[in-house]
Amino acid sequence: MIDYRMSYLINRVQRVGYTIQEISEITGLSTEAVIDQLGKLNEQLQRFSYAQICWEEDKIYFTKQVSDKWLELHFGVQETEIFYSEHERQALLYLLTFIAEEDLSVYHYQEFFRVSKNTILADIKKLRFYLAKQQITLEYSRKTGFYLLGREAQIRIQAHQMISKLVASIPGKWGLKKGLMKYSKIFEADVRSYLFETIKASELVIVPSRIEETIYFMAYVLRRTKRHSFRLDGHAEAILKELNAFSASQRFLAQFPEMVTIENEQGYFALILMTITQGEIRDTALEFLLECASQIIHEMERLAAVEFKAYRKLLLDLFYHLVPAFFRIKYHFALANVLTEEIKEQYGELFTLTKTALHPLEVLIGKKIPDEEVGYFTILFGGEIGNQRELNRVIRYKALVLCPSGISSSLIMQSELKELFPTIDFSLTTTVDQLESISESDYDVIFSSVPLDTSKKNYLVNPIMSQLEKNNLIRSVQEDLLIPGIVVPSIDEIIETLLPYIELKRGVTKEKMYRILNRKMIKKLKVKEDEKPMLSELLTTEMIQLTDKKLTWEEAIAYAAQPLKNKGKITEDYIEAMIQKVKDYGAFIHIGKGIALPHARPEDGVKQLGMSLLKVEEPVLLLDDPKHDITIFICLAAVDNEMHLKALASLTKILSNKENLEKLLTAKDQATIIQLLKEGESL
Template identity: 65%
Template sequence: MINYRMSYLMSLDFDKKYDLQELVDKIDLNEEELMGQLDTIKNLLSKSYNLEIQWNGQTLFLPKRFPDYWLPLQFEKKEEDIYYNEGERQALIYLLTFSMIEELSVFHFQEFFQVSKNTILADIKKLRLDLKEQNILFVYSRKNGFYLDGKEEQIRIVAHKMVTVAFTTTAGRWGLSKGLLNKSYRLQADVKRNFYKAIEVNELVVVPSRVEETIYFMSYLLCRGEHYSFSTKESEQQLVRCLHVFQASREFVREFPQLKNAEYEADYFGLLFMTIIQGEIRDTSLEFLLEYASKMIHEMERLAAIEFKEFRKLLLNLFYHLVPAYFRIKYHFTLSNVLIDEIKEQYGELFTLTKIALRPFQEYTKTIIPESEIGYFTILFGGEIGNQRQLDRLVRYKALVVCPSGISSSLIMQSELKELFPTIDFKSTTTIQQLESIAETDYDVIFSTIPIQSLKRHYVINPIMTQLEKNQLIRSVQKDVLIPGIVAPSVDEILASLLPYIQLKEGVTKEKLYHVLNRKMMKKLKSKEDEKPMLSDLLTKDMIQLSDEEMTWEEAIVLSAKPLKDSDKITDNYIEAMIDKVKDYGPFIHIGKSIALPHARPEDGVKSLGMSLLKLTHPVNLLEDEKHEISIFICLAAVDNEMHLKALASLTKILSNKENLEQLLNAKTKQEIIELLE
């Protein structure tokens, strides 16, 4: 891969030779790295593009055509292989206009994308309609070409969104890079170098997976900043100038004196930096987010009827994630989450509960939290729930989990790997930078989302794996590490062994047999997700009671638990524990309008998973407090932190819908309740 610093080759004269030391000074790489990069460039150009450069390990001479091959070198693709879809074209048209690098016409866009005039006109028409809904006008004048008209803050918000759209594909990233070349071949490299310099000097920690798209946005923003400046609100200035990041943003902005108003831009870049920087306890002005992190954990415990054992550890992890999320959500910086569909599919019930647990935070920001953000909080909670499983096992191997995508993704990776490999001890979750400081004797294998150079066994996986990917990983690890010589056969090997001895029925092909066998094996490997019962599976007719008697709240809990006790799902100790929990911790079981969810720990007397419901004609007050009037008790007996989540997620959806909630509160018969639950 070509190092971004090699962009500085473009600032060389193409009619003279440079010795190695001159190149080291200009490129800012050490001799070994630089020689390796030049060898790579020479080989790629010669092999793929039939262009020779004069490089003998000591001196370099570049032909004048060299800049024409810079993008193909970076992406290892030819421009004729790049095809932009409609969304990518419109995003890039916006950003080219946003940057104000040059005057733009329809012809410019045709040349840039290599498409017809009619295609560009159709793109502009759709883009104009979309921007109009966001209070931005896409205007053309003979004097100035295309330009954007509207509030600068909104124009920048949309620009950030457009970078996110383009960044998700190779064609989009090619277009983003190509758009900056008319300004400078080294602008992107300057932005990246100065950003990392400011971060390192001020001892800040970035989330690596967010950096590249932010570098693109900052590059386009710096181009626009030569013509337009933007002043943040006074309250935002006060906040960002109290943060440690402000010194970094101010130092960064100083490196670009062409900005129209560096003072204002330092504030804005400070906000932008915070979207990709891990939260820090030393920023005392962000302590309110620590409080919200605590609220979110308690809300998740309340909604999911679980208890996080390592509360402080989870609190800090959540805070580290919450800080950049707050700045993204509050100031409308778009976050891409390519895993969101996978998260919603594999962790659907947890996603639902997390969304509700985030409501106090959403009310504070006064902004609807995007699903992409909820997804990352979901896997953070999911990872912590998974890590709490009690695995009584003999530890034989140690592994590192390397995931540059951030804390939440690392946690879910670690959790899933623990589930797959109970004989491996996953003690350390680390970043690439931390990996270098860990002795190789401290681990046996590495699991990571990106390739890593290491002498130890190394498995590259996705942050969230499909069942097929899990199957393949289990086979690889079992073959390499766990039980050498004793490996579960693959579907192909099973078929190859069977086919010589069997005769297939008419219409049955090898392919059909393969799919059937594969489905059977996948079913065995599926997680407990499919084993989790639905709400209607637990709250059956014999688990529902209606009472018109007057009673105390303690008596209501005892009565609500009676079906569970009668069916031998809980002991008397569990009922006492549920009552004691309310006395000790307050009315935390009040989960919605007139609804209570009494529960205790599994070890307090749960024999098997169950739920029961009691509906009262005469409501009771928890702890005699009128603010906690309850008419429906739903008693939960959970065997662990996970098996009941699907049922609770369904319950939460019902309680979140005003119409459904009113139907439940007004139900007169068991059948009405059952129909609603189903």
């Protein structure tokens, strides 16, 4: 694409020549960048058979077509090739109405989309039906044309949701730019430039993957403020006033005095900034979120029976992510996360545990956490669990991991790469700016989720890869860097190797075999998932006990662990370690609803993965505390931080189902307990 700053030239008078230096001053680009951009502009003009830029002596002259066809030149696509989907048309129709400064009619919509009157009428009908569910109406009067009616906060949130989806496609972004250019050819460029200046001056750390949607949302809200001002409630604004983002909002809005009353909108724009700003530990007003992050980590440790060794680092990483998530969830700013379903499929058990561990955040906000947000927290924890694996590695290459989608995606990407390439030493970077500040002598190769223009060897990868993508990446890296190990053969090589030794059935061709193998390899990674035993596979009849004996809490833990010891899965030392953990750290093993999960570290005496269950007739008071009355003890002997997670995820689902939980707590025999465990696995 042509750099957005070149748009400052399209407002200039035609037939006036400019020197390279003058263009540099107008656009803010370096002279080298200006020359490069002029070359790209001429290439696009030539490709579309438009009159090219003229060079006379040391002056450059721009033709009228540079202004008239700016969108085509910017995107490298002619308008006749832009086709909006039905959903894109309806979203843009809403946004055009959202910023309308004139009386809008059906004709205006027709002209914008280049479609028939019937198409627009059908879009309006469907849009009205959708908006009614959001308590918004699209009204029309002969005097004022089309306009939106409803709570201003809800009208803006709906605009944000639509923009978030539109920025994902070229037609969507084209429509967003075109909508703004109806009023000013350089307004979007101004918003973009002033926002970047504000971020830099205020030292805000922005999640790069959210910046594009935020620029457009700010631009559309700014245009709306000319006729529809809005102020947050006093409580929300009081919280925001304590934050760095509030002064940043004032600084930004000061650039648009003709459009906005700063006092009215400063809180709202501070809120927008907070939804994309990583937490700042120095902001004392955010200490409540630091405490919440700590509670979430302890919940995760309790539910997943893991101990995070790098606690402080995880606390800060979680806090950085929690801050924008808190403001997004609390104020209904939807997060478009295309990885959610993939995360659920590949990290299902961790997703379940994370969703439960986020209970402190739910209490703080007073509402359920959307799955899209749970997904990002899941990969944050998944990355940390993966990073805790102790590998005896011989470091041969140094690699950078670049993933601008945020720290959560970066961590999971780094973790997956470490598992694939144990002989590479990986360092994490989350922005292209960070990459530019690192000396090339400090790394040999780059793994990036975005395309890069670099002289270093680099691989383009998804934060979460399918098995086929992993296979192809392993092959490429091994071929390029000669890393010792088994090279994963390609599908072609597998088929060519097998063909001399097999006889194909009638109707089966080499191409058919290729398609079948390809489908098998494209299936999401399930091998590791399948290796993890289910709850019912661990808690078999011989591992379940019921007793009417009156026991102390120490006796109950020892009694519950006996089947594990009898099977040689743990030593006596492990039983003592589980009891000592409770004495040292309190009733952390109480995971709620009368169920306790005693466990210790693998090195304390675990020989093999296992679980055992004891149900007592008379509740046992953990640490002799009436607040911790336990009916069921489930002893866990974990060999690492991951193999037991599927089983614990099933247990968490059972705890979340009141009916199944009640049946479990009142069960009278082993068969009933096993049946309930199996039912819990299918929830």
